[in-house]
Each structure stands twice: as structure tokens, then as C-alpha cells.
Amino acid sequence: xxxxxxxxxxxxxxxxxxxxxxxxxxxxxxxxxxxxxxxxxxxxxxxxxxxxxxxxxxxxxxxxxxxxxxxxxxxxxxxxxxxxxxxxxxxxxxxxxxxxxxxxxxxxxxxxxxxxxxxxxxxxxxxxxxxxxxxxxxxxxxxxxxxxxxxxxxxxxxxxxxxxxxxxxxxxxxxxxxxxxxxxxxxxxxxxxxxxxxxxxxxxxxxxxxxxxxxxxxxxxxxxxxxxxxxxxxxxxxxxxxxxxxxxxxxxxxxxxxxxxxxxxxxxxxxx
Numbered sequence: 001x002x003x004x005x006x007x008x009x010x011x012x013x014x015x016x017x018x019x020x021x022x023x024x025x026x027x028x029x030x031x032x033x034x035x036x037x038x039x040x041x042x043x044x045x046x047x048x049x050x051x052x053x054x055x056x057x058x059x060x061x062x063x064x065x066x067x068x069x070x071x072x073x074x075x076x077x078x079x080x081x082x083x084x085x086x087x088x089x090x091x092x093x094x095x096x097x098x099x100x101x102x103x104x105x106x107x108x109x110x111x112x113x114x115x116x117x118x119x120x121x122x123x124x125x126x127x128x129x130x131x132x133x134x135x136x137x138x139x140x141x142x143x144x145x146x147x148x149x150x151x152x153x154x155x156x157x158x159x160x161x162x163x164x165x166x167x168x169x170x171x172x173x174x175x176x177x178x179x180x181x182x183x184x185x186x187x188x189x190x191x192x193x194x195x196x197x198x199x200x201x202x203x204x205x206x207x208x209x210x211x212x213x214x215x216x217x218x219x220x221x222x223x224x225x226x227x228x229x230x231x232x233x234x235x236x237x238x239x240x241x242x243x244x245x246x247x248x249x250x251x252x253x254x255x256x257x258x259x260x261x262x263x264x265x266x267x268x269x270x271x272x
Contacts, residue, residue: 044092044198047202048193048194048201066254067253069251069253069254070253072254073254073257073258077261078261081261081265084202089198093198096194097196100193102183102190105182108172111169111170111173112169115168115172118168119155122155123155126152129151202269203266206269209258209259209262210262212243213255216247217237218252218255221233221234
């Protein structure tokens with residue numbers, strides 16, 4: 001089954017009828033096929049990645065009354081909200097965040113150190129080549145002698161030429177600056193994807209849900225399409241995203257219940 005997009009994390013709480021994954025609070029209304037113990041360890045990662053941690057029983061959802069579906073949505077959202085406020089979730093998120101934190105650039109020493117290391121590596125390679133050549137036949141040794149001589153000359157020229165030394169050291173300095181820049185960019189991206197306070201990420205997902213489900217025309221007309229699948233009669237609705245259509249299929253009452261819960265949750269997070 002296709003993974004939901006990252007911007008779609010919270011939708012899985014209401015779009016059971018489309019086959020999207022969901023969580024189920026134990027002792028909630030009905031048995032929709034998923035339990036807390038299966039989902040808890042995956043909530044933090046699903047919040048970040050948008051991949052959702054289970055598969056519900058769609059038939060059970062379809063068979064339930066609108067009131068039962070609303071009760072299920074409220075119960076499930078209440079459980080998820082409570083869990084994201086728990087010490088267990090915060091520990092899971094902190095562990096996940098730390099494991100994805102970019103590593104700082106490896107220190108290679110000063111430009112002088114790197115220049116000395118470069119010369120040492122060149123001389124080491126030369127000695128290894130000499131050993132290999134010494135094990136060859138006399139004819140091959142004779143053929144390789146000019147190569148060995150050229151390598152020796154190149155290394156000595158590099159060691160004695162101030163301009164060569166300057167270029168190598170400058171290259172090392174430039175590499176250090178570039179690596180630091182890449183690290184800072186990676187850290188900036190990391191801070192967006194893994195904010196220190198997970199409530200910021202939760203709030204972002206909740207806003208995405210409210211934006212996605214605003215003014216859905218639940219009375220929109222459907223007509224049979226290819227292979228018996230129902231399609232929207234209005235082309236502008238048929239062109240909507242898969243996520244939007246999933247919310248439509250979830251039904252007016254469950255989505256409205258989720259929107260009310262989410263709006264209150266956001267008010268508590270943002271204090272608005």
C-alpha cells in the first residue's frame with residue numbers, strides 16, 4: 001500500500017475508509033484492527049517521515065454508524081494526543097532526533113598538517129611501488145625504472161616548490177570551509193525536520209490537516225468510472241489530491257469531529 005506523503009501524517013486518524021493506516025485506542029469504539037502496543041513505538045518516526053504504522057479493518061469502519069465513527073475518531077485522537085505528551089513519546093522522539101543528527105566535519109588538522117600528510121602519503125605510495133617492482137622480472141623492472149624515477153622527481157619538486165605547497169594548503173583550507181558550510185546547511189535542515197520541541201512538528205502536521213480538510217464538499221456527486229470505481233462528476237474535484245479524496249471518503253461527521261479536536265489541540269499547543 002502506498003505510503004502517505006509527509007504532509008499527511010494526521011490524516012491517518014480519520015481516513016480509514018480509503019485504506020490509510022491508523023491507530024486504535026484500546027477499548028475504543030468497535031474493533032478496527034490495530035492496537036496501541038503495535039503503534040506506540042512508531043508514533044515518533046511516523047510523525048517525522050509520514051509513513052504510517054498499521055492497517056485497519058476498512059469493512060468494520062464502513063459498517064459502523066456515523067456516531068460510532070465520530071466516537072472512534074475522538075477516542076483515537078485523544079489517545080494519540082495523550083501519548084505525544086508522555087515521557088515515553090518524548091524519549092522516543094529524542095532518541096530518533098539524536099540518531100539523525102548530522103555529524104560534524106571530521107578534523108584533518110591544519111593546512112600545514114594536511115600538506116605534510118600529503119607528502120607522507122606520496123612517499124609511502126612510492127615505497128610500496130618500489131617493493132612491487134622489486135618482485136617483478138628484470139625486464140619489467142627495467143620498464144618501470146623511468147616511472148619510479150618520475151615519481152621521485154615529482155615528490156621532491158612538490159616538497160621544494162613553495163607554489164605547490166601554497167596550492168595544496170589552500171585547497172585544504174577551502175575544503176575545510178566547504179565542509180563546514182555543508183554541515184551548517186545540514187544542521188539547518190535537521191532543525192526544520194527534527195525541531196527540539198516535538199510540539200512544533202505536531203503543530204505543523206495539525207495545520208496541514210486543517211488546510212487539507214477545509215470546505216470539503218461531502219455532498220459532491222460521484223459517478224461510476226473505469227473498472228467500476230467511483231469518480232467525481234465535477235472535474236475540479238476529480239483533480240484533487242489522493243489525500244483530499246481520502247478525507248472525502250472518510251465522511252463528513254468523522255472529519256468534522258477531527259477538525260474540532262485538532263483545532264482545540266492546536267490552541268493548547270500554540271496558546272491562541
